Amino acid sequence: MAQIKVMGHCPPDTDSTCSPIAYAWFLKTHKGLDAEAYIGGALNKEATFVLSHFGVTAPEQIASVTEQDKLVLIDTNNPEELITGWESAEIIEVVDHHKLYGLKTASIPTVTVRPYGCVATVLWELMGAAQSTMPKEIAGLMAACIISDTLNLTSPTTTDTDRAALQALSEKAGIDAASFAQDMFAAKSNLDGLSTREILLTDAKDFKFGEALYKIGVLETTNPDQAIAKRAELTAEMNILKTEESLAGMMFFVVDIIKGNAVLLTASEEDLLLAEKAFGVARDASGLLILPGIVSRKKQIVPAFEKLF
Numbered sequence: 539m540a541q542i543k544v545m546g547h548c549p550p551d552t553d554s555t556c557s558p559i560a561y562a563w564f565l566k567t568h569k570g571l572d573a574e575a576y577i578g579g580a581l582n583k584e585a586t587f588v589l590s591h592f593g594v595t596a597p598e599q600i601a602s603v604t605e606q607d608k609l610v611l612i613d614t615n616n617p618e619e620l621i622t623g624w625e626s627a628e629i630i631e632v633v634d635h636h637k638l639y640g641l642k643t644a645s646i647p648t649v650t651v652r653p654y655g656c657v658a659t660v661l662w663e664l665m666g667a668a669q670s671t672m673p674k675e676i677a678g679l680m681a682a683c684i685i686s687d688t689l690n691l692t693s694p695t696t697t698d699t700d701r702a703a704l705q706a707l708s709e710k711a712g713i714d715a716a717s718f719a720q721d722m723f724a725a726k727s728n729l730d731g732l733s734t735r736e737i738l739l740t741d742a743k744d745f746k747f748g749e750a751l752y753k754i755g756v757l758e759t760t761n762p763d764q765a766i767a768k769r770a771e772l773t774a775e776m777n778i779l780k781t782e783e784s785l786a787g788m789m790f791f792v793v794d795i796i797k798g799n800a801v802l803l804t805a806s807e808e809d810l811l812l813a814e815k816a817f818g819v820a821r822d823a824s825g826l827l828i829l830p831g832i833v834s835r836k837k838q839i840v841p842a843f844e845k846l847f
């Protein structure tokens with residue numbers, strides 16, 4: 539029988555990297571299946587830290603699957619973010635915590651979708667009696683998924699089921715969830731080895747305000763100083779991007795996830811003047827715009843500009 543590939547969305551976040559490892563363990567040891575976790579994109583810094591902390595090898599990265607493959611989808615049912623070739627593979631199971639996107643399959647999969655903050659919480663419930671046989675490192679990976687997806691139980695997506703699962707998994711893994719969360723967020727905040735362009739574009743989206751196209755990048759970090767120290771390079775690169783992509787402007791918000799504020803870097807004086815108006819805040823002596831309480835592009839930053847235009 540062909541090996542079953544257990545996979546999340548592409549590119550993978552921490553949940554889509556580590557929850558497939560946990561479910562592959564369950565399928566192997568409790569269902570007697572030949573199952574293995576794979577990722578369809580590069581490992582992020584947070585997942586790299588989590589895997590090395592628990593001494594677990596990263597899933598092999600693959601670019602596509604074929605009609606020879608059987609797939610178990612974890613953490614996604616969105617056709618837009620599945621591995622290349624998924625249409626020809628046989629999808630035998632889907633476990634998810636997202637809305638339904640209209641995935642079409644040739645055969646009949648087992649489907650479990652529950653409205654929790656993390657798919658690891660769904661897996662924890664599905665495993666039932668197998669919970670007591672779970673190795674420490676698998677429990678650790680699942681706890682890390684819940685911490686990552688729910689920002690350590692602070693995101694509005696968090697449910698009581700997630701809280702209970704994280705507590706049980708943390709005990710099993712022998713970790714203190716709060717301090718482990720700090721280490722995970724620090725790993726995610728480390729910019730070492732990233733190019734200026736990668737820092738700007740890891741989480742950047744384009745928006746049309748009137749007829750003008752703006753790019754708004756966000757960096758969520760516990761160490762804003764590391765990014766702000768690169769201010770000159772970031773500004774220069776934003777101007778290159780502005781020319782390359784015919785943008786009216788570009789803004790880069792460095793969000794401090796501990797203090798709950800943002801510092802804005804802009805491509806030009808014109809963009810900075812615009813932001814001062816949008817937020818009703820003046821730049822400080824060093825020319826930085828510090829925005830208390832601003833953490834969300836979707837709920838705060840974009841609406842401020844939309845109102846101005």
Ligand SMILES: [Mn+2]
Nearest residue numbers: 553613657687
């Ligand atoms: Mn998830």
